Amino acid sequence: MQFINSIRWRQPQNAGFRPDGSCRQGTPMKSDAELERLRSVESTLQLALDIVSDGIWEWDRLTGTVKRSARWYLMLGYEPFSLPETVDTWLNLIHPDDHPATMAAMQRYLDGEASLFSARYRFRRADGHYIWLHDQARFVEYDQHGEPIRMLGAHQDIHRQVQAEEEQRRHQAHLERLNRELEQKVEERTRALADTNAALAQQLALSREQAGTDYLTGLYNRRHFDQILSQRWHRDEQHPSAIVLLDLDYFKAVNDRHGHQTGDRLLQAIPELLRPHLRRQDLLARWGGEEFILWLPDTDATDALRLSERLRHTLAEARFCEDIHLTGSFGVAVCRPGDLLEQVIQRADACLYRAKGERNKVVGED
Ligand SMILES: Nc1nc2c(ncn2[C@@H]2O[C@H](COP(=O)(O)OP(=O)(O)OP(=O)(O)O)[C@@H](O)[C@H]2O)c(=O)[nH]1
DSSP states (O other), rough: HHHHHHHHOOOOTTTOOOOOOOOOOOOOOOOHHHHHHHHHHHHHHHHHHHHHEEEEEETTTTTTEEOOHHHHHHHHHOOOOOOOOOOHHHHHHHGGGGGGHHHHHHHHTTTSSSEEEEEEEEEEOOOEEEEEEEEEEEEEEOOHHHHHHHHEEEEEOOOOHHHHHHHHHHHHHHHHHHHHHHHHHHHHHHHHHHHHHHHHHHHHHHHHTTTTBTTTSBBBOOOHHHHHHHEEEEEETTSSEEEEEEETTTTHHHHHHHOOOHHHHHHHHHHHHGGGGTTTTOEEEEETTEEEEEETTTTHHHHHHHHHHHHHHHHHBOOOGGGGGGOOOEEEEEOOOTHHHHHHHHHHHHHHHHTTTTTOOOOOOO
């Protein structure tokens, strides 16, 4: 009763269903016959309600009593009509967690914000378990001042439906969790794969390096070039041979403008470009960075300069990816009897230094 007494009794705008259809203010008095007819209509309605719902209840504001149908008690496992016919019986059976929302729904109806009272809440059965109910109610009678005096409500047992909804939600949450876990696993595997790839690439570069091959161009590296040549040097010392150093021009600018990866692709393209002009016995190696070295056995200065000029021209005419244009500077030195390999390379380097003065140029020894 406390609750019903504490609610604000403002008559709902749309909520007032009146069996006689009369206005709220100045309700005309009814004849006995008319009242009898209305009671009969109403009891038919209650019967219908009892059939379609799991329990009906009726609150009389003047007496403060709440009558409940036999089905209402059976739904909850009580002996019919065994509980006090008060509002408190209702309030005491509502699950404490659902209390605030239920009271708020009632207040909305009383304030005219809802056309009927409608709430879903848990209700305690005789065995102590809670079941989910849907409760709907309306005022069905007003006094001559328009104040509501009777409310009729119906309970529907929706326990299975709510359980099914909860099961569905749990299932959905489970699926979402599985999905998230799967995505996480895919992400972890992708990351692990990328790490493995990077490690493999590093390993490959290392093995190539150890095998004497430059990882980027596939050419001999500087160490291997030195090893091979130091063996042949002694053998072929008496034969003319030449060393050519090739340094690509403005390669830093190419990297800066097109990116380091494009720079790598250009370096990779150099052997392919030069090789058609070389003989089987010529030795091309990557000297370091954007610098290449060429050993030309059985080649005198004239031939070495002629070949270098052809290479310079080939390079300058080539169009690389992204339509990039490259040139190179060449330093050419020829072996003299008794020369050490380092000495020849130093002389080629000095020529290269002079060629760099102009770039896209071949410079030989004076
Ligand atoms: N992409 C790429 N760039 C490299 C590699 N090795 C060296 N380089 C770049 O080559 C450039 C050489 O720069 P510099 O020594 O200033 O020479 P340059 O820009 O070619 O100028 P000049 O030689 O004076 O014409 C640097 O930017 C290096 O990063 C490589 O393996 N890949």
